[in-house]
Amino acid sequence: MTDILKSGGTTPAARPRRPAGPLKRIAGFLLSIALTFLGLLLVTFLIGRVVPIDPVLAAVGDRANAETYERMRIEMGLNLPLWQQFIRYVGDVLQGDFGTSVLTSQPVLDDVRRAFPATLELATAAIIIGVAVGVPAGVFAAVHRGRWPDHLVRVLGLVGYSVPVFWLGLVGLLLFYAKLDWAPGPGRLDVFYDGLVDPVTGVITVDALLAGETEIFWNALSHLILPASILGYFSIAYISRMTRSFMLDQLRQEYITTARVKGMSETRVIWRHALGNIAVPLITVVALSYANLLEGSVLTETVFAWPGLGLYITNSLLNADMNAVLGGTLVVGAVFIGLNMLSDLLYRLLDPRAKK
Amino acid sequence: MNKFTRSLIGAAFVALAATPAFAETPKDSLVMAWQFDDIISLDPAEIFEVSGAEYGAQVYDRLIGIDLKDTSKIVPAVAESWTVSEDGKTYTFKIRDGVKFHSGNPLTAEDAAFSLQRAVKLNKSPAFILTQFGFTKDNVDQKIKAADARTLVMETDQAYAPTFVLNCLTADVASVVDAKLLKQNEKDGDFGYSWLKTNSAGSGAFKLRQWKANESLTLDANPAYWQGAPEMKRVILRHIAEPATQRLLLEKGDVDVARNLKPEQLDALRSSKDVRIVEAPKGTLWYISLNQKNPILAKPEVRQAFRYLVDYDAMGRTIMNGIATIHQSFLPKGFLGSLDDKPFKYDPAKARELLTAAGYPDGFTVTMDVRNVTPWTDLAQTIQASAAAAGVKIELLPMDGKQALTKYRSRNQDIYIGQWGADYQDPHTNAETFASNPDNADNGPSKTLAWRNSWDIPELTQKTKAAVVERDADKRVEIYHELQKVVMTDSPFVVMFQQVEVPVERASVKGLIWGPSFDNNLYRLASKK
Numbered sequence: 001m002t003d004i005l006k007s008g009g010t011t012p013a014a015r016p017r018r019p020a021g022p023l024k025r026i027a028g029f030l031l032s033i034a035l036t037f038l039g040l041l042l043v044t045f046l047i048g049r050v051v052p053i054d055p056v057l058a059a060v061g062d063r064a065n066a067e068t069y070e071r072m073r074i075e076m077g078l079n080l081p082l083w084q085q086f087i088r089y090v091g092d093v094l095q096g097d098f099g100t101s102v103l104t105s106q107p108v109l110d111d112v113r114r115a116f117p118a119t120l121e122l123a124t125a126a127i128i129i130g131v132a133v134g135v136p137a138g139v140f141a142a143v144h145r146g147r148w149p150d151h152l153v154r155v156l157g158l159v160g161y162s163v164p165v166f167w168l169g170l171v172g173l174l175l176f177y178a179k180l181d182w183a184p185g186p187g188r189l190d191v192f193y194d195g196l197v198d199p200v201t202g203v204i205t206v207d208a209l210l211a212g213e214t215e216i217f218w219n220a221l222s223h224l225i226l227p228a229s230i231l232g233y234f235s236i237a238y239i240s241r242m243t244r245s246f247m248l249d250q251l252r253q254e255y256i257t258t259a260r261v262k263g264m265s266e267t268r269v270i271w272r273h274a275l276g277n278i279a280v281p282l283i284t285v286v287a288l289s290y291a292n293l294l295e296g297s298v299l300t301e302t303v304f305a306w307p308g309l310g311l312y313i314t315n316s317l318l319n320a321d322m323n324a325v326l327g328g329t330l331v332v333g334a335v336f337i338g339l340n341m342l343s344d345l346l347y348r349l350l351d352p353r354a355k356k
Numbered sequence: 357m358n359k360f361t362r363s364l365i366g367a368a369f370v371a372l373a374a375t376p377a378f379a380e381t382p383k384d385s386l387v388m389a390w391q392f393d394d395i396i397s398l399d400p401a402e403i404f405e406v407s408g409a410e411y412g413a414q415v416y417d418r419l420i421g422i423d424l425k426d427t428s429k430i431v432p433a434v435a436e437s438w439t440v441s442e443d444g445k446t447y448t449f450k451i452r453d454g455v456k457f458h459s460g461n462p463l464t465a466e467d468a469a470f471s472l473q474r475a476v477k478l479n480k481s482p483a484f485i486l487t488q489f490g491f492t493k494d495n496v497d498q499k500i501k502a503a504d505a506r507t508l509v510m511e512t513d514q515a516y517a518p519t520f521v522l523n524c525l526t527a528d529v530a531s532v533v534d535a536k537l538l539k540q541n542e543k544d545g546d547f548g549y550s551w552l553k554t555n556s557a558g559s560g561a562f563k564l565r566q567w568k569a570n571e572s573l574t575l576d577a578n579p580a581y582w583q584g585a586p587e588m589k590r591v592i593l594r595h596i597a598e599p600a601t602q603r604l605l606l607e608k609g610d611v612d613v614a615r616n617l618k619p620e621q622l623d624a625l626r627s628s629k630d631v632r633i634v635e636a637p638k639g640t641l642w643y644i645s646l647n648q649k650n651p652i653l654a655k656p657e658v659r660q661a662f663r664y665l666v667d668y669d670a671m672g673r674t675i676m677n678g679i680a681t682i683h684q685s686f687l688p689k690g691f692l693g694s695l696d697d698k699p700f701k702y703d704p705a706k707a708r709e710l711l712t713a714a715g716y717p718d719g720f721t722v723t724m725d726v727r728n729v730t731p732w733t734d735l736a737q738t739i740q741a742s743a744a745a746a747g748v749k750i751e752l753l754p755m756d757g758k759q760a761l762t763k764y765r766s767r768n769q770d771i772y773i774g775q776w777g778a779d780y781q782d783p784h785t786n787a788e789t790f791a792s793n794p795d796n797a798d799n800g801p802s803k804t805l806a807w808r809n810s811w812d813i814p815e816l817t818q819k820t821k822a823a824v825v826e827r828d829a830d831k832r833v834e835i836y837h838e839l840q841k842v843v844m845t846d847s848p849f850v851v852m853f854q855q856v857e858v859p860v861e862r863a864s865v866k867g868l869i870w871g872p873s874f875d876n877n878l879y880r881l882a883s884k885k
Contacts, residue, residue, distance in 0.1 A: 054758070195574070305597065
């Protein structure tokens with residue numbers, strides 16, 4: 001699942017080669033977005049039809065009689081030829097109707113509206129941790145290349161890459177929740193706070209602040225810390241390794257030597273000059289990890305009973321709930337395209353050469 | 357950046373310190389960790405999954421119920437008494453006076469008639485439990501009606517065994533719903549279906565407060581319940597997919613009951629004083645079946661041999677320890693007429709004799725479709741090993757559960773390892789699937805388990821039919837004994853285990869009822885010290 005989405009989502013929006021008028025540029029851009037979405041839909045749709053799972057069976061259960069089964073089949077439009085089914089689906093989506101999920105009996109849009117904020121909250125917290133720790137660690141490792149700080153960062157990164165998140169999550173819970181009592185248990189809130197704030201954004205920490213419920217805010221935040229740290233650890237591993245190699249590249253450059261010769265302080269050389277110059281590639285790395293996190297991490301969500309998008313799409317996929325899978329995939333696609341656009345925008349802001 | 361990092365870490369510590377000590381669950385609430393992602397609807401006319409059935413039992417009343425101490429007996433619920441006419445076709449129920457729905461509307465015979473008519477007309481998955489008595493969209497308004505506010509009259513198309521009819525009426529699909537409330541929420545003549553899928557209209561001990569699919573289900577006590585108000589003010593079910601997480605929550609006291617622990621986790625908890633492991637046999641069986649389309653598996657001696665190729669004891673001691681008991685007949689314990697015989701043991705020498713008689717002294721090779729999750733995979737591997745001792749090479753084909761089921765229903769498998777749960781608390785539910793196959797054609801309308809294994813059995817099919825119209829309860833039981841013996845000794849089915857549900861409760865919890873089926877698990881009498 002993840003890999004398919006990655007390759008679908010990272011396809012960069014095609015940019016016109018020749019300079020064109022702003023209107024033309026915007027139109028081309030919108031067209032490329034539309035085509036990307038259509039392609040994404042088509043591929044997901046076809047995969048959904050190719051898997052050897054009977055979607056009617058998933059909807060009515062094993063015990064339904066032939067009549068009920070047949071009625072459901074027609075209701076789901078599965079009696080139509082494949083291309084008609086696809087056109088029908090795309091038509092519905094254009095009208096804002098993503099269909100109803102078989103599993104939850106609710107409109108897919110409502111489901112996604114509930115699952116995505118949970119993932120957004122977790123992913124944002126994780127990426128903040130990832131950047132806040134990963135970038136300094138990478139810089140530190142590059143500066144002390146070959147000495148113990150470098151090895152330490154590398155070993156921690158390797159552990160981050162190779163330890164299964166599922167295991168780490170369970171051990172984290174066992175240690176910080178069960179043994180030390182530092183962190184609350186799985187879930188987004190303690191049960192007695194559940195349903196006390198109105199979901200405005202769906203991000204509980206934000207909703208609690210909007211409602212002025214500081215107690216609920218702290219509770220939600222405390223529930224967030226452990227899963228976010230564990231997800232964040234994996235981003236740290238990736239971000240610190242990339243930062244290190246970008247920094248090493250920069251530190252070899254002549255302008256660095258020049259700056260040092262001019263007597264500039266080492267701190268300024270490293271944190272201003274070198275780090276400033278790797279900002280652009282670093283943004284791509286961060287945007288990519290953020291996008292990956294926003295797909296939802298099925299395993300972390302499972303261990304921490306976090307009702308996010310990853311769990312939703314996976315569950316739906318396993319139950320051949322195609323409306324839900326397609327809806328979820330579209331959201332993930334939109335996230336990738338959105339982040340691509342955002343990082344493009346940031347390039348322009350940060351790279352003087354792209355400003356023209 | 358550094359300053360930012362520091363303030364962030366600061367915030368984290370403040371958050372940790374500010375969180376109150378993680379206390380136990382509130383005294384007046386029961387919190388349960390459970391995998392209930394199978395719930396697709398909260399409408400009793402559609403509920404057909406274990407978790408949904410359990411929800412229905414808390415929120416809705418039925419006309420009659422099963423006696424949990426002796427499951428061959430029927431006890432009154434909102435119907436305080438009933439009679440069956442001389443010709444065996446008319447059932448008259450007297451509705452209890454003074455029962456009220458959560459909405460405040462009184463529960464009358466009209467509601468009961470509306471509920472059954474509605475379930476038949478909606479014709480969702482469980483509707484066949486009612487329509488098998490000859491009710492259709494067109495005739496149900498005449499066949500089931502309220503003679504007056506307290507009398508419900510139901511007329512079946514032929515004289516069935518009264519035990520059969522009454523047992524079926526204890527199913528969730530026969531729950532009494534609030535007709536007035538549903539009519540208010542009706543849309544395009546759907547009997548309130550689209551509304552009730554996510555709402556409640558019952559009279560049970562609890563009412564629905566909130567349902568978040570795959571997340572939580574919250575029930576509030578109904579203080580005006582006719583059998584007395586529940587002691588718990590609220591019951592909160594949390595969907596916790598990971599059993600290890602459920603265990604942590606239970607041990608910390610953040611939940612009062614954990615429902616899906618695995619055998620190794622149960623072992624670890626057996627010595628704990630804080631929790632109590634409960635065992636409740638449920639109506640679900642584990643079996644392997646041999647597709648008769650495969651000419652090798654169709655030989656009677658081969659079918660015989662397979663009964664000796666399964667190491668029941670070893671699997672019962674390990675993989676299924678605490679979650680299932682050895683059971684070899686197609687009626688689970690707790691059902692009317694269930695046989696408790698266990699004639700088969702693992703015996704590769706005997707199996708080899710039978711295989712030699714069938715013309716396969718050196719065994720043969722077959723495939724087995726296996727759901728790629730525990731305990732299916734473990735069971736299949738154990739059977740693979742024990743069968744190899746007699747020369748039978750089983751090739752395992754692991755696949756997703758829904759995929760395996762799709763293949764099974766188109767009869768393309770060799771051996772299938774499966775689970776069968778009873779649909780309602782009457783022996784016919786299993787007899788119909790294990791011992792009847794009305795039409796063995798490839799497009800046969802009724803995909804019973806016998807059909808899925810292409811087992812053509814006109815004689816047994818007749819007998820199964822005869823059992824449901826046998827009005828003498830003892831004779832009816834005899835027919836089921838006979839059917840079970842045939843299926844046990846000479847059929848494509850090797851029944852191995854009966855599921856035992858193993859909820860683990862905190863020691864402070866009392867009074868939860870774990871019945872013989874999920875719609876007989878009751879929270880009403882639960883209390884906490």
